Amino acid sequence: MEDARNEIIKELEHLRDMGIIAEEELEALVEKLKSSIETDILDAEMLIHLEAAKAKANLEIDALELVGAITPEQAEAYREEVKAATKPSEVAAVMAKISVHRDFKALNDAIEKAKLKDQHNYMPNSWTSFEIALRHAEEVSETEHSAKPATQIEINDAFDHLLLAELKLERVASTKAIDHLQDAIRVAHSKKEKDYTKESWADMQTVLGEAEAMLAKLDGNVDAFTEKEVNDMTRKLNLAMLSMKRVDGIGGIINPIKPHTPTKPASKPAAASASAPSASASAPKAAASSLPKTGEVTHSLMSAGLLALGMAGYFYMSRKRLEVSGDIYH
Incomplete structure (x- = not known):
């Protein structure tokens, strides 16, 4: 038990050295460890700090790669070492390697x-x-x-x-981002209220109002919003338009499959001459001796039925996929 406690204390010291925990926090944890019968609770806390240590190490790796202090291959190798670390001391060892590059x-x-x-x-x-x-x-x-x-x-x-x-630098809204927002607003204004359900039209109009208010503030003041905020608003408005439901069912709602209307049957062919029996009429008699036995007939019928069901299912599912994708409207 004492050896386990000493090992945990060493790991806590590594966390302090990496700046993950402060000196006061280290002292408090050590006191808690000394008064505890079990080390399970502290082990759980250690795992939380371990993830923080890994996050910091990865941030430093990203930074060094960003300025070209290490190659992408070196950065990936360091990330793999950090990922494989199971305790703070192992992360600290990777960070010690990294620090060599920070001259x-x-x-x-x-x-x-x-x-x-x-x-x-x-x-x-x-x-x-x-x-x-x-x-x-x-x-x-x-x-x-x-x-x-x-x-x-x-x-x-x-x-x-x-x-x-x-x-942490935040970019101001670029001309391109503002143009995309203006385009989305223009498309929204082209919609006609009579074509959409009352609820979906009201939802889109609410978002459109937000977008227009943002655009008004951006006029002559591009740092009123960040690039991300403008892009997010453009996406929000586009999504609101995509979610609109037309009164005719096209758009947000895919029409259900309508029942099939049978076509008018073709006119019956003229009756065959009684004095000249058709070949098809005499064919069954001629082929009677070659028909399979009752069991074989049943098996053949079952096979044909299964095949027909399979083909029907295939065409039905193909049709459904087309309807869901929007390629078929009724």
Whole structure:
């Protein structure tokens, strides 16, 4: 039991070193462990922290791949190691390998890449956070050739903060996104109320009002909404239109299969001459001796019946698939 507790404490220390838990949280967990008879509860908590450690490791791998500090092949290999880890110490070992790539060169590359971004393309709040992280990274980078260069921990911190701020940048609505929203609004206005059920028309009009309000705010103020918000509104309006139900049943509702109306039978052929019996009339007599026995007839009839049922089922299902896909309307 004591060995198990000591092992858990070591794993908790790895979590602290990775920044997953604070020093105070570590001390509280250790005290809890010492007073506990069983370690099951702490093991369960450890699994939660393990997932957090994996998430952080994967974020750093993504960041290094993004700036070209590691190749896609290296990144994939690191991700597989993280995925296979069963305890925090194993994740920490992978992160130790990763930290080798986070040197001044990687930091400088990240800074140069960050400087290429255009402020006008991003929302003001996210850009402010990004600028702060960029300035801090530049300050750390400037120490490279000084008498007291930044430590590995300081480089890691500057690198992580810059990449995280970059990942959190929110793009303002682009002209393309706004055009797509305008197109959707134009299509919505082309619909005619008389063609749709009252409820579905009202639902679409509600979404249309939201879309038009967004478009009005975007006029001359592209940073009123993010690119994602505009795209989401376009999708919402398109979905509302697709969900509309026509009064004639076309659109949101697929018509049920209508009963088949039999066609008028063809006129009967002229009666055959009594003095000239047809060949078909005499055929059964001529072939009587070649007919199968009763059991064989029954078996043949059953086989033919099953075949007919199978073919009917096939054509019925084919028809249903066409109706569901919208290729057939009645």
